[in-house]
Amino acid sequence: MARLIGVNIPDNKRIKYALTFIYGISWSRAGKILLSTSIDENVRVQDLSEDDLKKIQDFIETNYKVEGDLREDVSLNIKRLRETGTYRGIRHIRGLPVRGQRTRSNARTKRGKRKTVGALKKEDMAKLQKQD
Numbered sequence: 001m002a003r004l005i006g007v008n009i010p011d012n013k014r015i016k017y018a019l020t021f022i023y024g025i026s027w028s029r030a031g032k033i034l035l036s037t038s039i040d041e042n043v044r045v046q047d048l049s050e051d052d053l054k055k056i057q058d059f060i061e062t063n064y065k066v067e068g069d070l071r072e073d074v075s076l077n078i079k080r081l082r083e084t085g086t087y088r089g090i091r092h093i094r095g096l097p098v099r100g101q102r103t104r105s106n107a108r109t110k111r112g113k114r115k116t117v118g119a120l121k122k123e124d125m126a127k128l129q130k131q132d
Contacts, residue, residue, distance in 0.1 A: 002018075002045050002046075002048070002053055004019075004022065004053065004056065004057050004060070005022055005057060005060060005061065005066060005067055006067060006068075007021055007022050007023075007067065008021075009021055009022075009045055010045065011044070011045050011046035012044060012045070012046065013044065013045060014041065014042055014043070014044060014045075015030075015034065015039065015040075015041060015043055015044070015045055015048060015056075016030045016031060016034060016041040016042075017030075018045045019033060019034075019056075022060070022066055022067060023066060023067050023070060023071060024064065024065065024066035024067065024070040025060070025064070025066060029064070033056060033059055033060060034056075036059060037052075037055050037056055037059050039052055039055070039056065078092055095110060095111070095112075096110060096111065097110050
């Protein structure tokens with residue numbers, strides 16, 4: 001496995017896809033990186049030379065904020081929103097969708113499992129009926 005910016009990149013994948021394993025690099029950004037470093041996007045990682053990998057790493061480090069620095073910036077931005085008490089910060093605190101999505105019928109991923117109040121399972125109902 002090749003290693004770029006502290007991330008193991010799979011050898012058998014194409015370089016354009018393999019670059020997306022790095023936090024902060026999307027498909028479009030990977031294409032721009034390969035275009036500016038003049039490396040074919042269809043070549044596999046295992047077929048790249050050390051010079052090509054070094055060229056890609058140098059370009060990414062000089063032009064983009066990725067991995068740890070980017071994660072730190074994102075967490076600091078969220079922390080700032082929380083501390084200032086903005087609407088978005090409050091939504092972060094409560095664990096609700098931040099960008100205006102509806103929560104009445106959707107947002108199960110963000111809100112968690114359904115919490116039913118006062119509802120009994122069928123097994124519990126059967127036990128209660130047997131006791132009577």
